[in-house]
Amino acid sequence: xxRPAISSDVFRAVADETRRAMLDRLREEELPVLALAEDFxxxxxxxxxxxxxxxxxxLVADRQEGRQRMYLLTPRPLTEIFEWVSHYExxxxxxxxxxRRHLKEKx
Amino acid sequence: xxxxxxxVEEYPYPPDRVWRALTTAEAxxxxxxxxxxxxxxxxxxxxxxxxxxxxxxxxxxxVTVLDPPKQLAFTWRGGGLDTVATxxxxxxxxxxxxxxxxxxxxxxxxxxxxxxxxxxxRSKILRVYLxxxxxxxxxxxxYTAATLANQVSCSHE
Numbered sequence: 714x715x716r717p718a719i720s721s722d723v724f725r726a727v728a729d730e731t732r733r734a735m736l737d738r739l740r741e742e743e744l745p746v747l748a749l750a751e752d753f754x755x756x757x758x759x760x761x762x763x764x765x766x767x768x769x770x771x772l773v774a775d776r777q778e779g780r781q782r783m784y785l786l787t788p789r790p791l792t793e794i795f796e797w798v799s800h801y802e803x804x805x806x807x808x809x810x811x812x813r814r815h816l817k818e819k820x
Numbered sequence: 821x822x823x824x825x826x827x828v829e830e831y832p833y834p835p836d837r838v839w840r841a842l843t844t845a846e847a848x849x850x851x852x853x854x855x856x857x858x859x860x861x862x863x864x865x866x867x868x869x870x871x872x873x874x875x876x877x878x879x880x881x882x883v884t885v886l887d888p889p890k891q892l893a894f895t896w897r898g899g900g901l902d903t904v905a906t907x908x909x910x911x912x913x914x915x916x917x918x919x920x921x922x923x924x925x926x927x928x929x930x931x932x933x934x935x936x937x938x939x940x941x942r943s944k945i946l947r948v949y950l951x952x953x954x955x956x957x958x959x960x961x962x963y964t965a966a967t968l969a970n971q972v973s974c975s976h977e
Contacts, residue, residue, distance in 0.1 A: 728928050794932045801825055805920060809829050811851040812918075815841055816833050 723790045724797075726770035731755070732763050736786060739773060745781040823930040824923035832915040839889035842907055853879070861886050865894075875899030896922065901929070 727733050731753060738744065738752060750760040764784060767773040771790040775782050831838055841847040843859045853867035863883045871877035878898055885893035885906065893906040903924035910917045925933040 724928070727931065730927070733928070733931050798825075798933055801922065805825060805827055805922065808852050809827060809918070809920065812838075812841060813829070813831060815847060815851040816831055816837065819837075819841070819847075 721793060722770040723772065723793045726766050726772055727794070729763070729766075732767055735760075735763060735767065736772060739784060739786040740788075743783050743785045745778075745783050747781070749784065823925045823934045824921050825933065826922075827920045829918045829920075830912065830914060830916065831918060835889040835909045835911050835916045838909055838916045838918060839892075842892050842909075843886070843888070855881075857881075857883075859883070859886055859888075872899075902926070 727736070735749060735753065738749065744752075746757065746760060746764065749755075749764070750757050753760060755763075764773060764775070768775065772787060773784050774787045775784050777783075841851065843857070845855055845857045848855050848857050848867075853869050855867040856865045857863070858865065861883050865881050865883075867879040867881060869877050869879070875898060880897040881894040883892075883894045884904070885891050889909055891906065891908050893904055896903045896905045903922060906921045906923065908919045908921075910919075
């Protein structure tokens with residue numbers, strides 16, 4: 714049975730539905746804070762707070778462009794999530810191989 | 821969007837034999853986990869394995885579909901999961917095709933499964949996003965290349 718040990722910053726960051734949607738949105742393009750706040754109908758402080766959590770998890774990076782701060786998806790930490798899903802995949806692949814051995818032995 | 825794990829295997833034995841391996845407690849214990857399975861719809865059973873952080877080692881199950889020798893489904897609850905495992909058997913020339921679908925991942929877990937298996941993120945991140953972003957992010961988490969956005973959006977397709 715897989716171990717869903719979900720504790721790191723990355724999992725905390727994606728545990729929130731709004732932040733997951735923000736990652737989906739930033740996957741499409743780099744965006745300024747204001748555009749994100751508008752897209753998600755959130756106050757500037759609220760969207761900034763979400764961005765802070767995402768940035769601490771390493772999932773977004775920012776840069777100053779004129780008077781705007783732009784945000785970009787930096788998906789490298791999502792490899793932790795690959796590992797979580799891979800764990801389940803490996804579990805079932807292993808069990809299905811065990812089923813093959815079982816069938817062979819009992820035949 | 822896919823929020824399920826799907827596996828397809830072919831076994832060189834007729835469906836009846838595979839069905840027995842899927843619906844007999846001793847057989848399930850041999851290839852999956854120790855259990856108190858009984859082949860009737862509504863039967864509640866447990867499978868036990870080694871506990872781990874966030875998981876007491878007990879998978880709580882209930883048989884929801886029993887259609888011999890075609891389909892078996894049971895709930896799969898435990899370790900923060902509330903999901904369903906469905907086994908579908910099809911006779912083929914060389915024996916049996918078994919399709920296992922582990923479905924019902926919700927919320928964050930559903931998003932994670934769908935992003936990785938359904939949305940093509942795994943290949944896209946490894947092939948496109950990662951090479952584009954690596955090296956342009958400073959130690960402070962800021963990136964500087966003004967053209968990065970263009971590069972990333974151009975490489976979407």
